[in-house]
Amino acid sequence: MISRKTFLKSVAGAVAVTSLGGGMAEAAGKPRRLRGGVAYDAGVLHAAGEPLSRVRWSRGQLEREIRVIADELRCPSITAFGTDVGRLAETTSTALRRGLEVYVQPRLYDHPQDQVLDHLAETARQAERLRHGDDVKFVTGCEHLLFTPGIVPGETYLERIANMATIPPEEWPKIMDRLADFLARAADVARRNFRGRITYASIGGAEPVDWTLFDIVGIDYYPYFATDAEYTKDLAQYRKWGKPVMVLEFGSCTFTGAAQAGGMGWDIVDYEQVPPRIKPGHVRDEREQADHLARLLRVFTEAGLRGAHVYTFIAPDLPHRPDRPEFDLDMASYSLVKTLRARQDDDNSPYRxxxxxxxxxxARHNRG
Known part of the structure; x- marks a missing residue:
């Protein structure tokens, strides 16, 4: 599997060549305190024939979890992401009743582009029905460079990620042209079906996006820097458009070294084993995850961003095993809570x- 570092390095030249300018930096001034939100997984179809990433689903469970997000974490907003349009609508409606702002993000991996756009249109229509004023935003998909076929060679997103390191430099301008064309189509579909503000969940540092197509600059942000000043410098590139900047994903897994692993932290699980287990040499570390989130929330506040969503609230498909560290899949989870299932090997098992x-x-950051 290609590392995120290798992936970003492989596309850096293309990004530098094809990046689009525009807009003035936002006015300087004392930044308002940014209250963190969360990304909420309503169930993603990762491969044909497989169940959604959240197999077990009920209204009672949804309402309990959204209540915790609103009342205990005091989040102002969530990103509701998933494949099932009905679940996305249910999550959005539940969150709105709790006073949360919702960024609705459809995800349909490895389907033909026309099907991805049809799915996007259907989700946008549902989001528009639920919108009152500016309480719902629409996200025109997630990291299409990786998850949507026809841009990078490869039938599946895992193949496309693996292919990144072998693409010749002269091919990258063509790839970025294909990405730009698809994003323009996605923005047009969103505008025709949703009258509120729209954005896109781009790969931070790797997808050059024409943000004139969107109302909010949206990024999935997983780089690691040793100093806050380096983060501030890196984030400045997104403010040149003169538009609000929203971090739709950021976070860390739950092991020593996870902050530096960033967006590839999930890759510590050996899925070739039955049952899957944590690869040797990794140690559970909740403190590192907590410190990293607190640090980035402070950085995002100082950078004057509109908001930021921790990825993710819960990951029931990566249950915690306090008695067997080698099977403690929660170490590879970015979630704020650890799932304890009644039956460890059953994805549909009841859990707490x-x-x-x-x-x-x-919670402490949001309380101020």
Missing amino acids: FERKLSFGAL
């Missing part, structure tokens, strides 16, 4: 969750 140290870090 316990709050991690990162949960407390977000």
Whole structure:
């Protein structure tokens, strides 16, 4: 599997060549305190024939979890992401009743582009029906460079990620042209079906986006820098458009070294084993996850961003095993809570969750 570092390095030249300018930086001044939100997984179809990433689903469970997000974490907003349009609508409606702002993000991986756009249009229509004023935003998909076929060679997103390191430099301008064409089509579909503000969940540092197509600059942000000043410098590139900047995903897994692993932290699980297990050499570390979230929330506030969503609230498909560290899949999770299932090997098993140290870090930040 290609590392995120290798992936970003492989596309850096293309981004530098094809980046689009525009807009003036936002006016300087004392930044308002940014209250962190969360990304909420309503169930993603990762491969044909497989169940959604959240197999077990009920209204009672949804309402309990959204209540915790609103009342205990005091989040102002969520990104509701998933494949099932009905679940996305249910999540959005539940969150709105709790006073949360919702960024609705459809995800349909490895389907033909026309099907991806049809799915986007259907979700946008549902989001428009639920919108009152500016309480719902629409996200025109997630990291299409990786998850949508026809831009980078490869039938599946895993193949496309693996192919990144072998693409000749002269091919990248063509790839970026294909990405730009698809994003323009996606923005047009969103505008025709949704009258509120729209954005896109871009790969931070790797997808050159023409943000004139969107109302909000949206990024999934997983780089690691040793100093806050380096983060501030890196984030400045997104403010040149003169538009609000929203971090739709950021976070860390739950092991020592996870902050530096960033968006590839999930890759510590050996899925070739039955049952899957954590690769040797990794140690559970809730403190590192909590400290990283607290640090970035402070950085995002100082950078004057509109908001930021921790990825993610819960990951029931990565249950915690306090008695067997080698099977503690929660170490590879970015979630704020750890899932304890009644039956470890059953994705449809009833579960309860316990709050991690990162949960407390977000709650304390939001209380100010």
